[in-house]
Amino acid sequence: MSEATALKLNVGDSVVYPNHGAGKILGVSEREVMGRTQDYFEIELLQSGMQVSVPVNHADTLGLRRITPQDEIPRLLSAFTEPDLDLPAAWTPRHRREQALLQEGDVFKIARLVGTLYRRALGRSLAVTERAIFDEAKRMIATEVAVALGLDLKEAEGRIETLLEGSAAA
Incomplete structure (x- = not known):
């Protein structure tokens, strides 16, 4: 996961995803998209329990961030x-x-x-x-x-x- 962005997020970290709220990183999965393998953060959202996937190498540009301390x-x-x-x-x-x-x-x-x-x-x-x-x-x-x-x-x-x-x- 060398492309894990400057955020340096890990499994178990609490994060905020814009328009969705707080969640927890459950894991990182690999997916093939347009012929390239990419890593995705698998995040469970607190309120809905819904799981979202966020590309690791675009997490910061998509607004994923750590919880406010x-x-x-x-x-x-x-x-x-x-x-x-x-x-x-x-x-x-x-x-x-x-x-x-x-x-x-x-x-x-x-x-x-x-x-x-x-x-x-x-x-x-x-x-x-x-x-x-x-x-x-x-x-x-x-x-x-x-x-x-x-x-x-x-x-x-x-x-x-x-x-x-x-x-x-x-």
Whole structure:
């Protein structure tokens, strides 16, 4: 596995895969794709139990990363209460920007997006697609917080909900 990227991930490592959330590397498999043998990380996702395969030599470009370290979780959780992101007012460019933030996989920006959408929903209801982005982003962060702090998913979701409710009262 010499092409294991700069991430240097190993079987058993907890990782985050953008748009899917936290998971654990179960193993590495070889597959032949277009006549070439490639290694794939086999990752079990925390929330769904679904297994995904990520090409080892493209893992970093696909956004696969290690779980946020436990000592960074307080900073991550405080991102929910930071000032709202400056998103376009028009729906189409705003939706594109929200999707781009999820794809980038920067957990701190995603937390700010969740906070922004939560507070926006207090003033008026979110569009169905925006609500889906909110729910997905919140779920992704909850899985990461759960793994990093050794919590069950419901407890991590509860902590996030408490922070969001507090940010609305401020």
